[in-house]
Amino acid sequence: MVLEVWRKIKKKEIAPIYLLYGTEAFLINETKQLLLDHILEEEEKDFNFSAYDLEETSVDLALEDAETFPFLGEKKVVFLHNPVFLTAEKSKEKVEHNLAKLEAYLKEPAPYTVMVISAPYEKLDERKKITKELKRNAELVEAKKLGEHDLKNWVKERAKNNGLEFDADAIEQLLALSGTNMFMLASEVDKLSLYAAQQKRIDSSLVEKLVARTLEQNIFTLIERVVQRRLDEALRIYYDLLKQNEEPIKILALLSGQFRLIYQVKELSRRGYGQQQIAGYLRIHPFRVKLALGQAGSFTDEELAHLMGLLAEADYQMKTGGMNKSLLIEMLLFRLKR
Known part of the structure; x- marks a missing residue:
C-alpha cells in the first residue's frame, strides 16, 4: 500500500531496493521525491544521486554505480527508469542488459545504496524470473489510481x-x-x-x-441544475463557460459523455454491479461512478433515451453547420428541462 510505504520513508525506515510500478505518475514522482528528501541532505544530492534510463543505458552501468561507495556522506540513491525487460514488450532500443548480474545484486544489495526501479507500466510480466526476484526482494509500491x-x-x-x-x-x-x-x-x-x-x-x-472547477465539473453541475429545474442557473454556468472561451462543440461532447455515463451506470447497477465493479468495467475512477449514480436516480430509462436522442440531434446539427453553435446548446438546455 503506497501510503504505508510513505509513512515508513518519513520514519527513516528505508529499504535497500524499491520497485515502483503502475501508471499513476503522481504516486511514482511523490515516492521518488520522498526517498531523495529523506535519504540525502541537499548538499549531498549532487554527488550521491544518479539516474539511468534503461531504454538507453545498460543496467550493468547502473549496477557499477550502485556498488561504488558514496563520495560524501553515508548513503547514495540510484534511480533506474524504464526497465522494459520487466514487461512483455520488446525494447525499441538495442541495449543489452546483464539480468543475471541484476538478480545477484537483488539478493545482496550494497548496504550504502538505495536503488529505486521505476516501471511506469500497467502490467509487469510475472512469468519472468527477474520480475519474480524483484517482487521477492524489493519494497513494492504499486502506483495505481487510489480508490x-x-x-x-x-x-x-x-x-x-x-x-x-x-x-x-x-x-x-x-x-x-x-x-x-x-x-x-x-x-x-x-x-x-x-x-x-x-x-x-x-x-x-x-x-x-x-477551488477551481474543472470543465467536467462545470458540466456536471450544469446537469444537476437542469435536473433540479433551475434552468436560469444552468444557463448562467453555460454563459460563464462561453466567456472562458470554451468551445460549444466541446461542451456538447462533455454533456453527451456525462449522460452516456449516467445511462451506463444505471443499467449496470440494475444488473447488480457494485460501484467498484462498474468503475472497473467502464475503466473510470469509482468516485465518478458514485456521482453518476447519484444523478441516475433522477431519470427514467425513457427520459435518458429521449435525452440521448436530443444530444445526438444537436451534435448532427452542430457538425453540419445548420445553426449558430452557441444558440444550439442554449436551445438544447431548454429542451433538456423536463
Whole structure:
C-alpha cells in the first residue's frame, strides 16, 4: 500500500531496493521525491544521486554505480527508469542488459545504496524470473489510481503534513469540484493550506470559495441544475463557460459523455454491479461512478433515451453547420428541462 510505504520513508525506515510500478505518475514522482528528501541532505544530492534510463543505458552501468561507495556522506540513491525487460514488450532500443548480474545484486544489495526501479507500466510480466526476484526482494509500491477511501485519506494526510485539519465534508466537496487527478488535487490542497494557515482548518465553505472547477465539473453541475429545474442557473454556468472561451462543440461532447455515463451506470447497477465493479468495467475512477449514480436516480430509462436522442440531434446539427453553435446548446438546455 503506497501510503504505508510513505509513512515508513518519513520514519527513516528505508529499504535497500524499491520497485515502483503502475501508471499513476503522481504516486511514482511523490515516492521518488520522498526517498531523495529523506535519504540525502541537499548538499549531498549532487554527488550521491544518479539516474539511468534503461531504454538507453545498460543496467550493468547502473549496477557499477550502485556498488561504488558514496563520495560524501553515508548513503547514495540510484534511480533506474524504464526497465522494459520487466514487461512483455520488446525494447525499441538495442541495449543489452546483464539480468543475471541484476538478480545477484537483488539478493545482496550494497548496504550504502538505495536503488529505486521505476516501471511506469500497467502490467509487469510475472512469468519472468527477474520480475519474480524483484517482487521477492524489493519494497513494492504499486502506483495505481487510489480508490475513494484512500484518496480521501491521502488528502487528509497531505493537509496534516501542512499543519491543518481537513473536514470530511470539505474533502468530499474538493473531490466533487476538482475530480480525481492527483496532480491537480495536490495543487488545490497546498493552495487551501496556505490560505487557511491561521485557522489551521479547511472547511467546505473555503473549498467552495477557492477551488477551481474543472470543465467536467462545470458540466456536471450544469446537469444537476437542469435536473433540479433551475434552468436560469444552468444557463448562467453555460454563459460563464462561453466567456472562458470554451468551445460549444466541446461542451456538447462533455454533456453527451456525462449522460452516456449516467445511462451506463444505471443499467449496470440494475444488473447488480457494485460501484467498484462498474468503475472497473467502464475503466473510470469509482468516485465518478458514485456521482453518476447519484444523478441516475433522477431519470427514467425513457427520459435518458429521449435525452440521448436530443444530444445526438444537436451534435448532427452542430457538425453540419445548420445553426449558430452557441444558440444550439442554449436551445438544447431548454429542451433538456423536463
